[in-house]
Amino acid sequence: MISFDLECNNGHKFEGFFKDYNAFDDQMKAGLVECPVCNSREIKRLYTGCSIQAKSSLLEKKQPTFFEMVRMVESYIKEHFENVGDRFPEVARAIYYGIEEERNIYGNASKDEMKELIDEGIPVVPLPKIDDIEN
Ligand SMILES: [Zn+2]
Known part of the structure; x- marks a missing residue:
């Protein structure tokens, strides 16, 4: 199970859960992903999930996955x-x-x-x- 941060064309941000990346990709291509707020199907993925941890932040308490x-x-x-x-x-x-x-x-x-x-x-x-x- 993976989740992605998504946003519809009306600016609603939400999280989508998918079995794996392929399931996400298939559903996006087929237009099956829907905004839970306005039901819009014009959804784009927000690339906020990726990060590189800077050395200076290693000492900070990090959120467990x-x-x-x-x-x-x-x-x-x-x-x-x-x-x-x-x-x-x-x-x-x-x-x-x-x-x-x-x-x-x-x-x-x-x-x-x-x-x-x-x-x-x-x-x-x-x-x-x-x-x-x-x-
Ligand atoms: Zn929406």
Whole structure:
């Protein structure tokens, strides 16, 4: 998933999300990209996403990128949460119903299993898998 800064011919700036650069290119060429404010299809890309980091700015606090954010969340979870692997749905349920001690866990669950847990009112949160995002 990538995003581009876009602007319509009426000067509305917005962000467009696309699967990859080719998807963006195809949609632009086919005139499918639409301004969310005025629905104009005369869209141009703003080239604000590229930058060269000057040496003098290296010491400044920089904004983490999306992938860095995901990695930070992931490493936080790995440090503070117990990995229950494929037993995740089972353990999540046991904790929720008070059968097991309350604690933070993470692990694997299929989409259907996640849906079942959510339907039961169990507060599970899907985690993005870095491998999936980067590929
Ligand atoms: Zn517009």
